[in-house]
Amino acid sequence: MTSQEITALLAEKFGDRILESNPDALNPWSVVEPADILEIGRFVRSDERLSLDHLELLGGVDYKDRIEVVYILYSMKHRHRHTLKCRLPREAPRIHSVESVWSVANWHEREAFDMFGIVFEGHSDLRRILCPDDWEGYPLRKDYQFPKIYRGMPV
């Protein structure tokens, strides 16, 4: 399916729960309501026409006024791609985990938690993955202050 067809299908199925779409971008995307991500995720994975079974990338982006979670999805069967985005508030960003839909989300969500402080509800093992457990702050946020000292060692 072309990205125009994918966005049309999503709009038909979910109506105004798809907040915004851009099928003509270099990397076509749709912004969805954060509360619906699990439902939409299950649909795009299991629907025969979409079959987006391969979660290529899950990551956060800090836009200073909001945090976006980006899901880049690919279909091994139909060889097409679509990106879903969720916009979260910078203060206490929370979204449901999609680990039950794509197993790989487990580690990706841990990384997004580690780097941006996004809390994934329903995640089986949400703890830091790249930074030490007692690390303070979320390094990839734009207002992150670099620590001078970590456990008595200059950083």
Added chain:
Amino acid sequence: MQVEYSGEVMTLNMGPQHPSTHGVLRLELKTDGEIVADAIPHIGYLHRCFEKHVEHVEYNGVVPYTDRMDYCAAMNMELGYVLAVEKLMGIRVNNRVRCIRIIMAELDRIASHLIAAGTYGNDIGSVTPYLWCFRDRETILDLFEETCGARLLYNYIWIGGLMADVKPGFEKKVIEFLDYFEPQVGNLNTLLSDNYIFIKRTARVGILPPEVAVSYGITGPNLRGSGVKFDTRKDDPYLGYQDIDFEVAVGTGEHGPLGSCWDRYMVRIREVKESCRIIRQAIAQMTPGNVQESVPKRVKPPAGEVYMRTECPRGELGYYIVSDGSLKPYRLKVKSPCFTAMSAFREVSRGSMIADVIAILGSFDIVLGEIDR
């Protein structure tokens, strides 16, 4: 495998300093006798926060950073990044640049797979193939050194072109190497791949079923080892790979269930042969030209975002770049193939023997520099 646990669990730390973990990786093994009830990977020992660093560096300056992710296949790391930026800026390169990039990427793939195969044999207990592999890899590194002055971290592929053209006689040396190297693959098979002990150690171990592999987002040789015929070079071509004739190597499960360690290992050996074919064709397609013809004076992509993936030796390497129209990337996220492969490790190794954990880990062919970034 069906296992019964006595219930007495001992925790055993494998790593961070362990020769078979291929870098600084710690595996927290919950063992019941010789059986591994659970294996929890702890990563991050090499974490340098690459993604934060590059937000403070101009687009050109990011290339050397990408080298340092997967230091065994640095050419492919820079290639993916450069293609992503070129896609964002709409730069088209001439045929000479395209062919040299293919040659370099495939030579690098051979070098990387030689490390994978050699160290894997070493992990299992066979030392000679390791030395053979490193001997042949040396020739490739010499070719790289002659071209760009560096043996491991090249900074050779630039946005819009290359750092320098290849030296006169480069093509001839590559052909000579291929003529010498192709029969060597057969020798390696005799010594290692078809070795009875090696097959016994790997062919019924670490089974990764195809649907689990897709769900865990596993790509590259690890995915193809499970029999899924998917290769980005073929199915989502870049750099004109569609004009090159090659086969996608997949696991066949000839010595045991499909998706075993042996299958994953064997895919790499088969891929090396295909890479040789690709290089010969790329050399034949080479035309004269200026390799810095389309190098932009200032790399300033328009605001927007791009996702570009390439087939690096360890799987699908993706770069997601968000640009705000300035000289530095606003956000750069790397989809690391080893990271996703490692996330499946816990599931694959559960219920195996301690000695098999080494075999499974080696068969995934991970590089910690890329997992931790």
